[in-house]
Amino acid sequence: MTDGIRRREVALRLFAHELSRSTHKIEPAGEREPAYVLTPTGAKVNRVFSVGVLLDKEEVRPDSNLWRLRVSDPTGVFTAFIGRYQPDALESVIEIEPPELIAIVGKVRVFEGLERNFVRVVPENINVVDRTTRDIWVCETARRTLERLKEFGKTEDSKLAMEIYNTDINEYLGIVKQALAAIVEEQIQEITEPPEEEEEEEFEGFEFEEEEWDLSDLLED
């Protein structure tokens, strides 16, 4: 920024349905500028705050200290990766046994696969939370999503999103309603069946080396 102090990025609220479909990288405007990912409703996201159920956690290789998490909200699932550069999240995740309701703050990263891009959350902080927190998060995320839908087609970012994702506004309106209905019925706590598996199959063939990650900007915070 103008004064040389970089402002902390706001953590956006996105439902997993939208987050997991956000695969378009926006290259940083300069060397010291943050990287963003464009979402289908036209948000430019660098950091997210999400509350959902930790479905499972798995160490990528034994003793690698590299953990893969799958997190679900009422609309879908997203994947998070924790490595040694996220000591706080690492410390927390070791103590958490799925399924458990958690809050995650993290950076959104898109990794290029052979056939398609993958979106991953790299958590900075993870903590166990209660249902009230989850309910508030769902409401807040519904509110923010509706705000983006209202602006859709009006902002440059959302025009680009339309071009890239061919976004169907009604689909996302449906997602908002679905999420709200879920907390009304208080039904999602017990999810044990992962709602979406398709992406994971391709993922198996994708070897993750810590070196492949661009984590440099995480260290600057």
Next chain:
Amino acid sequence: MVKDEKIASLADSIVSRFRNAGVEVERSEIVKRLKLLIHEFKVPEGEAVRTITNWLMKEHEVSREQLVEKESALVKIGDINKAGEWVSLKARVVQLWDATSPNVSQVGLIGDETGIVKFVIWVKAGKGEVEEGKSYLFKNVVTDSFGGRLQVNVNRFSEIVEIDEEIQLPPKEIEVVGALVAIQQNSALIQRCSECRRVMTKGICPVHGKVKGYDDLRIKGVLDDGASIYEIILNQDNIKELTGIGLDEAVKIAHETLDRNAVLSELKKALLGRYLKVDGTKGERFLLVKHVEFIREADAKELLEELQEELQ
């Protein structure tokens, strides 16, 4: 009534301009002429003031230079209390708005540590543009009242000089609801220097070096509402109210575990990712929390009902 107040304020402004130049002028005569021009002949206020000023300058043999040369007194924004005064201000541009009139070059807010006031730079003033966040000396600007609120006008006799000085803004009382997304370093059980209260690291005060310190409990954290972030500071009372862990309890945890960081872990578990409602004083950077509470189930229900209604 309102009309008469306007006339009075314009007259005051003219009188004080001449007084600044060391000339006493007849106020009642000015009021009479203003009424005539504005009420009777419907001359625009600015033109009426200009006409009368020109007439007075001739009458009293005052040159334009004399009128403006004398620099208006440097005042604080908090001291501005009436319209029609010539003043100088050192202030920071807080916000620029879109000019709604073609006569206005820039409009927005400027502030110093005593207050914030609206400012208008008229196109006719022919001044360079000011930038948001920068500080300036606004010389010879006129206070004015518009829509019942005071503002300052930059006219062609004014001068705007950028200054290399970080003008502080007044603290603001605000209420924020957001998720606590980070707890920063030097949080939880800390030691402060007994001489200056600064936070010590590893028993060393950044100013006084190795001195005796005392324990304190505080959290520097980031509250995020999805649109903005707020760096908040929770003191030991705030923390106790939220978590039940006060300074005594924190010291006890540290003793029992032989680890001061154990307190930080406890507090992180209790607070990270949770929604808080805080009110406090927002300074330059930090929001000093006066009162804090968790968002309750009832609040969540309310949010939900609002949204459902909207989506009907």
